[in-house]
Amino acid sequence: MKFIKIKNYFRIKIMKILFIINYNKKFNYFKYLNNNFNYLNKVINKILIKINKKKLNKNNIINSINKYINNLNEIFLLQYEDKKFIKYILFLKIKYNILINIFDNFSFIIKIINYINKNNKLLIDIINNYLVNWSITRINIIDLIVIKIAISEFIIYYKDININIIINEYKLIILIFSSKNNINFINGILNNILKSKNILSLYDKTKN
Incomplete structure (x- = not known):
């Protein structure tokens, strides 16, 4: 802890x-x-x-x-x-x-930023696939960035992390920089995305 x-x-x-x-x-x-x-x-x-x-x-x-x-x-x-x-x-x-x-922690930061910069369209598509009756354009920029970071960290390091722990840790960040009203919304998105079997297939691509 x-x-x-x-x-x-x-x-x-x-x-x-x-x-x-x-x-x-x-x-x-x-x-x-x-x-x-x-x-x-x-x-x-x-x-x-x-x-x-x-x-x-x-x-x-x-x-x-x-x-x-x-x-x-x-x-x-x-x-x-x-x-x-x-x-x-x-x-x-x-x-x-x-x-x-x-x-x-320098490489940790650089890896995630580089991944997001190179795969922004992929991340947007992933998030869009798990939105129900909601447009990604309605998600404020801070929340969207937090979601992208969480997905990217999971894709790059998924063998070394626990899904529930990483979701809870990002909830702490949301509490600081976003609205409490958004926690359940973002928590739902991250739960659905990070626990999807499809997301794991992207891990191997980061090694190529």
Whole structure:
């Protein structure tokens, strides 16, 4: 359960990049990601150095982390979810001695974005096939992007993931960025698509 927050952070990063690409096809997301990840690493390491110089009270980790983050000038250049992510990474490091290398997730993000860019028509067709008395044009852009990401992640990584878990994790993202009224609608679409036998045939094509 610890790592759901981390995985969802990178899914949200994908979502925001795809939202930008929707309006700016020339957006260099590879360069953006590389710069963003380098900057996150810089901030995390800088705070760790400060924290390691002092003995922390393990029962007061969150307050200590917040103190160092709030006193760091670089933090003001980061977005809200970046700040939350940094706090969580630092918490895992101090509390459990787990430090996540964010560049390990670089390929995860690139694979999904590239898949969506190359197979957008296929994804639209898949979604359309599972809409009942509803037009895909009526789905707002954020919800549509979330559905595309979920389908793409499942197609690429289906041997390594659990359908019910991945649907529940995407429901958390919908709660943050969309309307609560849309959860059942999107949950229904994802359930029908990801549990369809036809969707599994697309996995082998990603390996070609």
